Amino acid sequence: MIVALAGGVGGARLAVGLAAVLPPQRLTVVVNTGDDFEHLGLSICPDLDTVMYTLAGLNNPALGWGRADETWSFMETLQALGGETWFRLGDRDLAVHVLRTAALARGERLSDITRTLTQRFGIAHAVVPMSDDRVRTVVLTNEGELAFQDYFVRRRCAPAVSGFRFEGAEDAEMPQALRAIVDGDVEAVVVCPSNPFVSIAPMLAVPAIREWLERRTFPVVAVSPIVGGDAVKGPAAKMMRELGVDASASGVARHYGSLVDAWVIDERDASEARAIAALGKRVRVTDTLMTDTAKSAALAEAVLEVAGEASRG
Amino acid sequence: MIVALAGGVGGARLAVGLAAVLPPQRLTVVVNTGDDFEHLGLSICPDLDTVMYTLAGLNNPALGWGRADETWSFMETLQALGGETWFRLGDRDLAVHVLRTAALARGERLSDITRTLTQRFGIAHAVVPMSDDRVRTVVLTNEGELAFQDYFVRRRCAPAVSGFRFEGAEDAEMPQALRAIVDGDVEAVVVCPSNPFVSIAPMLAVPAIREWLERRTFPVVAVSPIVGGDAVKGPAAKMMRELGVDASASGVARHYGSLVDAWVIDERDASEARAIAALGKRVRVTDTLMTDTAKSAALAEAVLEVAGEASRG
Numbered sequence: 001m002i003v004a005l006a007g008g009v010g011g012a013r014l015a016v017g018l019a020a021v022l023p024p025q026r027l028t029v030v031v032n033t034g035d036d037f038e039h040l041g042l043s044i045c046p047d048l049d050t051v052m053y054t055l056a057g058l059n060n061p062a063l064g065w066g067r068a069d070e071t072w073s074f075m076e077t078l079q080a081l082g083g084e085t086w087f088r089l090g091d092r093d094l095a096v097h098v099l100r101t102a103a104l105a106r107g108e109r110l111s112d113i114t115r116t117l118t119q120r121f122g123i124a125h126a127v128v129p130m131s132d133d134r135v136r137t138v139v140l141t142n143e144g145e146l147a148f149q150d151y152f153v154r155r156r157c158a159p160a161v162s163g164f165r166f167e168g169a170e171d172a173e174m175p176q177a178l179r180a181i182v183d184g185d186v187e188a189v190v191v192c193p194s195n196p197f198v199s200i201a202p203m204l205a206v207p208a209i210r211e212w213l214e215r216r217t218f219p220v221v222a223v224s225p226i227v228g229g230d231a232v233k234g235p236a237a238k239m240m241r242e243l244g245v246d247a248s249a250s251g252v253a254r255h256y257g258s259l260v261d262a263w264v265i266d267e268r269d270a271s272e273a274r275a276i277a278a279l280g281k282r283v284r285v286t287d288t289l290m291t292d293t294a295k296s297a298a299l300a301e302a303v304l305e306v307a308g309e310a311s312r313g
Numbered sequence: 314m315i316v317a318l319a320g321g322v323g324g325a326r327l328a329v330g331l332a333a334v335l336p337p338q339r340l341t342v343v344v345n346t347g348d349d350f351e352h353l354g355l356s357i358c359p360d361l362d363t364v365m366y367t368l369a370g371l372n373n374p375a376l377g378w379g380r381a382d383e384t385w386s387f388m389e390t391l392q393a394l395g396g397e398t399w400f401r402l403g404d405r406d407l408a409v410h411v412l413r414t415a416a417l418a419r420g421e422r423l424s425d426i427t428r429t430l431t432q433r434f435g436i437a438h439a440v441v442p443m444s445d446d447r448v449r450t451v452v453l454t455n456e457g458e459l460a461f462q463d464y465f466v467r468r469r470c471a472p473a474v475s476g477f478r479f480e481g482a483e484d485a486e487m488p489q490a491l492r493a494i495v496d497g498d499v500e501a502v503v504v505c506p507s508n509p510f511v512s513i514a515p516m517l518a519v520p521a522i523r524e525w526l527e528r529r530t531f532p533v534v535a536v537s538p539i540v541g542g543d544a545v546k547g548p549a550a551k552m553m554r555e556l557g558v559d560a561s562a563s564g565v566a567r568h569y570g571s572l573v574d575a576w577v578i579d580e581r582d583a584s585e586a587r588a589i590a591a592l593g594k595r596v597r598v599t600d601t602l603m604t605d606t607a608k609s610a611a612l613a614e615a616v617l618e619v620a621g622e623a624s625r626g
Contacts, residue, residue: 041415071386073404081433083412091386091404099396102354120394
C-alpha cells in the first residue's frame with residue numbers, strides 16, 4: 001500500500017497521478033482537515049473536497065477549488081440578502097456541504113461520510129481524512145491569531161505569519177479506516193507537493209500519524225512544493241520567507257529533516273540536488289509541474305521509482 | 314391596523330392585495346409556522362417563504378412555491394449523490410434556508426430573522442410568524458401520524474386524514490412584535506383563503522392568538538378557501554370530505570363558527586349566501602379568484618369594505 005499525504009491542489013494533482021498508475025487496493029490518500037471550518041452553519045472541508053473533485057475529474061482547474069460545472073445562484077442571492085460572501089460556495093458544491101453537515105449532525109464519522117461521497121462520485125481509490133476528530137489550523141500573524149480560512153481566503157494570505165497552532169491535534173486520533181491501513185503492509189508514504197506548514201504539518205501534528213512515521217520501516221518520499229524559489233500555488237514560499245526559512249527545494253528538505261528519506265525536485269531546481277544529497281537524502285530531479293493528468297501520472301511513476309530505490313536501500 | 318392570518322398560496326395572494334391597498338403601518342401579515350420543518354439540517358418555513366416571495370414579486374405562480382427565477386444545480390447534485398430529493402430546494406431558495414438556519418442556531422428569533430429577510434427583499438409591510446416557538450403540525454391519517462411535509466409533499470396528500478395535532482402549540486407564545494400589535498388598535502382580522510385545518514388552525518392553536526380573537530372588539534372577516542365545492546389549491550376540500558365536513562363555503566363557515574363574523578364567498582357559490590347568513594354572519598359575494606395582483610387588490614378592497622360594515626354593526 002502507498003499512502004499519500006495530501007493538502008489541496010498540489011496534493012490533489014499528485015493523487016490523480018498515483019490513482020492513474022496504482023490500483024485501488026494499493027493507494028490511500030490521507031487528506032488534511034486542519035483547514036476545515038464552519039461557515040453559514042455548514043461544515044466545510046476544503047482540502048477533502050479539492051481532492052475529491054479532482055479525483056472525480058469535476059474540479060475547476062482555473063480556480064483551484066470547487067467544481068468546473070458550477071453555478072452561482074445561491075451566492076448571488078446570499079449577496080442580495082446581505083449574507084457573508086467572502087467564502088464562495090457554488091450551487092453544486094453546496095450539495096456536498098449540506099449532505100456532510102447533516103451527516104455529521106447525525107453523529108456519522110467524517111471518514112465514513114467521505115467514503116460514501118467518494119464512492120458516489122465514482123472514485124475507486126480510498127480518500128481518508130487525517131482524523132475524524134476536530135483539528136483547526138490557527139495562523140499566528142502580525143495581525144494576531146487568525147482562523148485558517150480567515151487568513152487564507154478572507155485576508156488572501158496578506159498578514160505575515162510567525163507560526164501555527166493546530167487546535168485539537170494533540171487529542172485527535174487516526175480514523176479507524178486509516179489505522180487498519182497503517183497497521184498493514186505499507187510500501188511507502190508519499191508527501192505530496194502541498195504546503196508544508198498548513199497542509200502537511202496539521203497531519204504530522206496528529207500524534208498517531210507522527211508516531212507511525214517516526215517508527216517507520218518504509219521510506220517517505222516527498223515532492224518539493226517549491227519550484228524555482230516559489231510555490232506553484234498558494235502561500236508556501238511567502239510563509240517560508242516570513243518564517244526565515246530559505247524558500248527553496250533544499251530549504252523545504254531541511255524543514256522536513258528526518259521525516260523525509262527521499263526527494264523529488266523540479267528540473268528547474270537541479271542545482272539544489274547536491275545540497276539535499278548532502279543531508280543524506282536520495283534525490284530525483286524531474287519535471288514536477290502537473291499541468292495535465294499525463295504529467296501527474298509521470299510524476300507519480302517517478303515518485304514510486306524513487307520509493308522503490310529507497311526501499312532497497 | 315388590519316391583521317391578516319395567512320398560510321401559503323391563498324394567504325400570500327390576499328396579502329399582496331391587502332399590501333396594494335393598505336400602507337405599511339396599517340397591515341400586519343401573520344403567517345402559519347406549523348408546516349415548518351427541519352430537512353437536510355436546514356430550518357425550512359414554507360408558508361413564511363411563500364408569503365415573502367409573493368409579496369416581493371419573486372414567487373413562482375406555476376409551482377405555488379419557491380421562486381420564479383430559480384435554478385436547480387444543488388438539487389441535481391443532491392440527486393446524483395443519493396440525497397433526499399422529495400422536497401425540492403432551489404439554489405436561490407437555499408440562500409434563505411441557510412441564512413435562517415444559521416441565525417436560528419445563533420439564537421436569533423424567527424420573527425427578527427423574518428423582519429430582516431423581508432426588509433432585504435424590499436417588502437414594506439410587516440410579516441410575522443405566528444410564534445417564535447416551535448409548533449409542528451402532525452396529520453392523523455389512515456396510515457398513522459405523519460409530519461406535515463411527509464403528508465403534504467412526500468405523500469402528496471394521498472392518505473385520508475382523520476385529525477390533526479399541533480405539537481408545541483399549547484406552550485407557544487406570540488412573538489413580541491405581534492403582541493405589541495394585538496395590544497394596539499386593531500380594526501379587523503382577515504382570515505385569508507388558506508386551508509382551515511393546516512394553515513389557520515395551527516395559528517388558532519396558539520393560546521395567546523386564540524384568546525385574543527375570542528375576546529375581540531373588532532370583526533373577523535374570512536374569505537372562503539372553498540370555491541365551487543373545491544379548494545382553489547391544496548387539499549382543503551379533500552380533507553373536509555374525509556373529515557365528514559360539507560366541502561362548501563357554508564361548510565367552512567360552520568367549521569369556523571363564532572371565530573368569524575363576516576364572510577366573503579365566491580360568486581360561483583352565491584347560492585350558499587343564504588345558509589351562511591342563517592348562521593348570523595354578514596356575507597359578501599364577489600369574484601375571489603386572485604389570478605393577478607389587480608384581482609387580489611379588488612378582493613382586498615371587498616374584504617376591507619365588509620370589515621368596515623361589520624365594525625359599524
